Amino acid sequence: MKEKKVENSSSRTLKLQKSIDKKNRIFEATLSMVNSGGFQGASMSKIAKLAEVSPATIYLYFEHKQDLVNQLYFEVQSQYAEMVYSGYEANQPIKKCFQMIWEYVLRFHREHEKEATFLWQCDHTNIVDAEYKSDHMKYNQPLSELWRRGQDEGIIKEIPDTILYAYTIYPLAFLMRSQADLGELDEPVIKEAFKAAWDSSKV
Amino acid sequence: MKEKKVENSSSRTLKLQKSIDKKNRIFEATLSMVNSGGFQGASMSKIAKLAEVSPATIYLYFEHKQDLVNQLYFEVQSQYAEMVYSGYEANQPIKKCFQMIWEYVLRFHREHEKEATFLWQCDHTNIVDAEYKSDHMKYNQPLSELWRRGQDEGIIKEIPDTILYAYTIYPLAFLMRSQADLGELDEPVIKEAFKAAWDSSKV
Amino acid sequence: MKEKKVENSSSRTLKLQKSIDKKNRIFEATLSMVNSGGFQGASMSKIAKLAEVSPATIYLYFEHKQDLVNQLYFEVQSQYAEMVYSGYEANQPIKKCFQMIWEYVLRFHREHEKEATFLWQCDHTNIVDAEYKSDHMKYNQPLSELWRRGQDEGIIKEIPDTILYAYTIYPLAFLMRSQADLGELDEPVIKEAFKAAWDSSKV
Amino acid sequence: MKEKKVENSSSRTLKLQKSIDKKNRIFEATLSMVNSGGFQGASMSKIAKLAEVSPATIYLYFEHKQDLVNQLYFEVQSQYAEMVYSGYEANQPIKKCFQMIWEYVLRFHREHEKEATFLWQCDHTNIVDAEYKSDHMKYNQPLSELWRRGQDEGIIKEIPDTILYAYTIYPLAFLMRSQADLGELDEPVIKEAFKAAWDSSKV
DNA sequence: TATGAATGAGTATTCATTCAT
DNA sequence: AATGAATGAATACTCATTCAT
Numbered sequence: 001m002k003e004k005k006v007e008n009s010s011s012r013t014l015k016l017q018k019s020i021d022k023k024n025r026i027f028e029a030t031l032s033m034v035n036s037g038g039f040q041g042a043s044m045s046k047i048a049k050l051a052e053v054s055p056a057t058i059y060l061y062f063e064h065k066q067d068l069v070n071q072l073y074f075e076v077q078s079q080y081a082e083m084v085y086s087g088y089e090a091n092q093p094i095k096k097c098f099q100m101i102w103e104y105v106l107r108f109h110r111e112h113e114k115e116a117t118f119l120w121q122c123d124h125t126n127i128v129d130a131e132y133k134s135d136h137m138k139y140n141q142p143l144s145e146l147w148r149r150g151q152d153e154g155i156i157k158e159i160p161d162t163i164l165y166a167y168t169i170y171p172l173a174f175l176m177r178s179q180a181d182l183g184e185l186d187e188p189v190i191k192e193a194f195k196a197a198w199d200s201s202k203v
Numbered sequence: 204m205k206e207k208k209v210e211n212s213s214s215r216t217l218k219l220q221k222s223i224d225k226k227n228r229i230f231e232a233t234l235s236m237v238n239s240g241g242f243q244g245a246s247m248s249k250i251a252k253l254a255e256v257s258p259a260t261i262y263l264y265f266e267h268k269q270d271l272v273n274q275l276y277f278e279v280q281s282q283y284a285e286m287v288y289s290g291y292e293a294n295q296p297i298k299k300c301f302q303m304i305w306e307y308v309l310r311f312h313r314e315h316e317k318e319a320t321f322l323w324q325c326d327h328t329n330i331v332d333a334e335y336k337s338d339h340m341k342y343n344q345p346l347s348e349l350w351r352r353g354q355d356e357g358i359i360k361e362i363p364d365t366i367l368y369a370y371t372i373y374p375l376a377f378l379m380r381s382q383a384d385l386g387e388l389d390e391p392v393i394k395e396a397f398k399a400a401w402d403s404s405k406v
Numbered sequence: 407m408k409e410k411k412v413e414n415s416s417s418r419t420l421k422l423q424k425s426i427d428k429k430n431r432i433f434e435a436t437l438s439m440v441n442s443g444g445f446q447g448a449s450m451s452k453i454a455k456l457a458e459v460s461p462a463t464i465y466l467y468f469e470h471k472q473d474l475v476n477q478l479y480f481e482v483q484s485q486y487a488e489m490v491y492s493g494y495e496a497n498q499p500i501k502k503c504f505q506m507i508w509e510y511v512l513r514f515h516r517e518h519e520k521e522a523t524f525l526w527q528c529d530h531t532n533i534v535d536a537e538y539k540s541d542h543m544k545y546n547q548p549l550s551e552l553w554r555r556g557q558d559e560g561i562i563k564e565i566p567d568t569i570l571y572a573y574t575i576y577p578l579a580f581l582m583r584s585q586a587d588l589g590e591l592d593e594p595v596i597k598e599a600f601k602a603a604w605d606s607s608k609v
Numbered sequence: 610m611k612e613k614k615v616e617n618s619s620s621r622t623l624k625l626q627k628s629i630d631k632k633n634r635i636f637e638a639t640l641s642m643v644n645s646g647g648f649q650g651a652s653m654s655k656i657a658k659l660a661e662v663s664p665a666t667i668y669l670y671f672e673h674k675q676d677l678v679n680q681l682y683f684e685v686q687s688q689y690a691e692m693v694y695s696g697y698e699a700n701q702p703i704k705k706c707f708q709m710i711w712e713y714v715l716r717f718h719r720e721h722e723k724e725a726t727f728l729w730q731c732d733h734t735n736i737v738d739a740e741y742k743s744d745h746m747k748y749n750q751p752l753s754e755l756w757r758r759g760q761d762e763g764i765i766k767e768i769p770d771t772i773l774y775a776y777t778i779y780p781l782a783f784l785m786r787s788q789a790d791l792g793e794l795d796e797p798v799i800k801e802a803f804k805a806a807w808d809s810s811k812v
Numbered sequence: 813t814a815t816g817a818a819t820g821a822g823t824a825t826t827c828a829t830t831c832a833t
Numbered sequence: 834a835a836t837g838a839a840t841g842a843a844t845a846c847t848c849a850t851t852c853a854t
Contacts, residue, residue, distance in 0.1 A: 019813080038328055040243040044849055054815040056851075065849065124327035125241050135384065159395040162384045166377045167399040171369035181338065181365045192362040196370040200403035222838080247824055257840040259826075268824065425817080444734050446649040450845060460819040462847075471845065530733035531647055541790065565801040568790045572783045573805040577775035587744065587771045598768040602776040606809035628834080653828055663836040665830075674828065 023061050025051040027072050035117050039069070039127040066129060073128045076115045081139045083108045088142055094150045095198065098168075101143055102194060105169055109176045120173055137161045140169070147201075157203055167200040226264050228254040230275050238320050242272070242330040269332060276331045279318045284342045286311045291345055297353045298401065301371075304346055305397055308372055312379045313388075323376055340364050343372070350404075360406055370403040429467050431457040433478050441523050445475070445533040472535060479534045482521045487545045489514045494548055500556040501604065504574075507549055508600060511575055515582045516591075526579055543567050546575070553607075563609055573606040632670050634660040636681050644726050648678070648736040675738060682737045685724045690748045692717045697751055703759040704807065707777075710752055711803060714778055718785045729782055746770045749778070756810075766812055776809040 029051035033042035044065055048055040062068040084104040090097060109116045122128045137144050147164055150156030157164070175185065175193060182189055232254035236245035247268055251258040265271040287307040293300060312319045325331045326339075340347050350367055353359030360367070378388065378396060385392055435457035439448035450471055454461040468474040490510040496503060515522045528534045529542075543550050553570055556562030563570070581591065581599060588595055638660035642651035653674055657664040671677040693713040699706060718725045731737045746753050756773055759765030766773070784794065784802060791798055 022814095038243070038330065039241060043847075045847085055849085056815055056817095057813085059850070060813065121328060125324055126239075127241065137384075157395070157399070159399070160385060160392070162381045163378065163392070163396055163399060166374035166381070166396075167370060167403060170374055170377050174369045174373050175366065178365045178369070182363060189363070189366070192360070193366055193369075196360070196362070196366060196403040199405075200370060200399040202402075225838095246822080248822085258824085259840055259842095260838080262825070263838065428817095442735075444648060444736065446647070449843080451843085461845085462819055462821095463817080465846070466817065527734055531730060533647070563801070563805070565805070566791060566798070568787045569784065569798070569802055569805060572780035572787070572802075573776060573809060576783050577779055580775045580779050581772065584771045584775070587746075588769060595769070595772070598766070599772055599775075602766070602768070602772060602809040605811075606776060606805040608808075631834095652826075654826085664828085665836055665838095666834080668829070669834065 022053060026053065026058055026061060027075060030068060030072050031114055031118050034121060035114055069127055070129050070132045073122050073132055076118055077139055079112065079115055080108055080119065083112065085142050090142065094146065094153060094155045097146050098198065099194065102168065102197060105172055109172060116176065136165055155203060156201055164201050168197040225256060229256065229261055229264060230278060233271060233275050234317055234321050237324060238317055241324065272330055273332050273335045276325050276335055279322055280342060282315065282318060283311055283322065286315065288345050293345065297349065297356060297358050300349050301401065302397065305400060308375055312375060319379065339368055358406060359404055367404050371400040428459060432459065432464055432467060433481060436474060436478050437520055437524050440527060441520060444527065475533055476535050476538045479528050479538055482524055483545055485518065485521060486514055486525065489518065491548050496548065500552065500559060500561045503552050504604065505600065508574065508603060511578055515578060522579065522582065542571055561609060562607055570607050574603040631662060635662065635667055635670060636684060639677060639681050640723055640727050643730060644723055678736055679738050679741045682731050682741055685727055686748055688721065688724055689717055689728065692721065694751050699751065703755065703762060703764050706755050707807065708803065711777065711806060714781055718781060725785065745774055764812060765810055773810050777806040
């Protein structure tokens with residue numbers, strides 16, 4: 001009896017493990033396919049092939065293609081938030097705090113290029129359902145709070161977050177896509193970019 | 204007799220007109236379809252239906268779907284350049300010049316919403332062939348020259364055009380997409396946005 | 407328990423059977439369609455309808471239309487070789503051997519009219535890819551060997567196989583197509599035809 | 610008046626000339642297209658382009674595509690008969706007469722390769738309507754008469770023309786297609802081929 | 813849970829043919 | 834007589850999704 005139970009439990013864990021693994025493989029495959037060929041190029045069968053599962057299996061984890069993409073978007077957004085804000089320390093001077101966040105965002109773009117490209121595509125098209133595309137400020141809560149503090153201290157302009165975001169964080173993605181012009185973004189260029197971001201938002 | 208001749212000539216003109224008209228209708232239909240459903244949703248038959256022509260007719264004007272989208276992109280880009288720079292006067296103080304351009308860009312976004320949305324989609328995906336996607340600075344030549352002048356006068360930061368563009372012009376598109384947050388972009392908000400743009404680029 | 411197992415196994419076999427069956431039905435449908443309307447008339451959807459499958463199903467078994475026709479050609483060629491040479495006995499006098507083969511070929515034409523017509527079409531057009539159209543003598547190896555022996559014995563003309571084939575076997579297909587003139591090829595006519603074949607090749 | 614008439618007549622002749630010329634260009638274009646891509650590859654618009662006329666123009670000369678191909682087939686068949694029998698002299702010994710015809714046929718294949726290929730394709734598929742495909746012996750009347758004479762003189766086998774044709778003339782086309790094996794058909798090979806043809810038909 | 817096989821509806825594109833001029 | 838423009842219907846092929854096992 002006991003043995004059986006143990007077996008069961010272990011095998012269930014294994015199963016679960018396996019399932020999560022499978023779901024992740026589907027996520028990864030989708031990410032790759034969407035990145036390389038857009039929503040159009042990412043057919044379910046190609047995703048299935050790349051993830052090494054049957055097309056039918058995908059439908060065990062996701063209701064339909066749209067659901068898959070929506071969930072993936074949510075997942076990657078979470079990774080973004082995690083990466084940008086997990087190391088963030090709020091108890092520092094405004095500018096330092098801001099720079100910390102700004103550089104974490106930059107790092108996300110550099111170290112998670114695939115994920116960044118995917119988010120970029122999603123944010124600029126309607127491959128993801130509108131209700132999944134939460135406003136950018138929602139998952140940049142700490143940044144929002146920082147600006148609030150900065151405004152209280154008279155350091156940051158008294159303008160809506162959306163505008164602040166548009167002129168400080170948003171351009172980063174564009175710069176990453178423009179490396180053809182700029183070459184590998186090196187230290188001096190980064191400094192200049194940061195200065196532009198800061199100048200646009202500081203009083 | 205003469206009348207008949209005139210009629211003939213006019214009808215020939217009409218015929219030619221009709222062709223251009225048809226091409227334009229196809230362009231418009233494509234624009235709409237791509238805007239609402241991306242490249243994927245813009246199927247040739249749907250485009251044909253919206254343009255009120257037969258699918259086969261599209262192929263009289265364009266070699267294939269890609270060609271259609273490429274040409275449309277080129278067309279809209281031209282409209283953009285026309286709109287932004289046709290009224291532009293370069294012999295003014297730097298800031299005034301810059302503001303003029305900035306506001307023309309804003310106007311393009313407002314008055315040609317569909318075209319702006321289309322460009323936005325194209326610039327952020329692969330739906331247009333790479334060789335058609337000329338670098339942004341290419342069709343913003345006057346702006347480039349303005350910055351050169353500004354840098355000579357010590358007014359504009361000595362940083363690459365791409366960065367200047369990323370922090371002054373590029374955010375505008377984002378703001379337009381965020382009207383849900385900002386409400387109709389009204390005078391004060393616009394002023395703030397312009398200030399942010401200027402602050403990021405001025406020395 | 408055991409019964410169930412057996413059932414399972416049998417049903418699995420059935421499943422596999424079904425697949426082969428489906429492939430064969432597609433083959434048959436293609437044969438019919440090509441025979442009656444050439445490559446042009448054999449559209450994938452018509453084939454699908456005749457085979458009672460979805461057009462998409464065909465693509466589970468064949469890469470594309472050309473692949474389907476190529477494979478079918480190969481299949482029918484194999485049937486031909488099987489039919490003509492499976493009963494053949496080489497240890498007989500030259501003339502008897504030759505007659506045996508000649509009559510088997512005739513039988514193939516008569517009993518597998520559809521297959522013969524298909525081969526005929528393929529051999530005289532470009533509907534099959536060149537690399538699939540092996541030289542006629544390749545799948546008539548025993549005949550080739552027979553002629554070699556006949557030449558050694560001074561019975562068969564010392565001329566290339568291609569010429570021998572052209573004057574002995576190849577005309578048969580023509581005769582089959584000309585039944586309108588000849589009526590059902592009956593015993594005397596067949597004798598005459600065989601004599602002509604033999605006379606053209608014997609020394 | 611007279612002048613006008615002359616003008617008219619001359620211009621009518623010119624027109625007619627032009628028309629015949631146009632019809633011939635359409636014929637030639639069709640021949641080329643069918644030869645290189647079968648009936649399927651010979652689309653009306655491609656034919657039109659190659660013939661340097663409008664697609665609509667073709668329909669002034671032919672009712673529909675089938676009619677065009679049928680008429681072309683008839684035309685080429687006439688050329689064949691003309692070529693083979695125009696130089697033929699019937700008042701010679703049987704064998705010499707036969708050889709003359711046989712060699713004319715060979716010459717047709719060699720000097721009118723395109724036409725021969727076209728006939729070949731038509732005779733082995735149903736791209737030409739059945740009622741146009743007159744029995745081979747119909748346009749080989751002199752040959753038929755020759756055989757009759759030969760049979761009266763006891764030189765030629767007493768078997769149906771169709772069989773005689775199948776074993777003497779028909780193989781030639783096959784040999785022409787098999788030049789890959791035989792190399793340029795040179796004098797000795799031709800002699801052998803002729804001997805095979807003669808042996809099969811002579812008593 | 814997992815799958816290979818299956819499919820109807822859809823894709824981009826081409827065709828034979830017609831029409832207004 | 835001649836045409837360029839136009840088109841509905843067809844083409845080969847793919848897709849998201851389902852089903853029997």
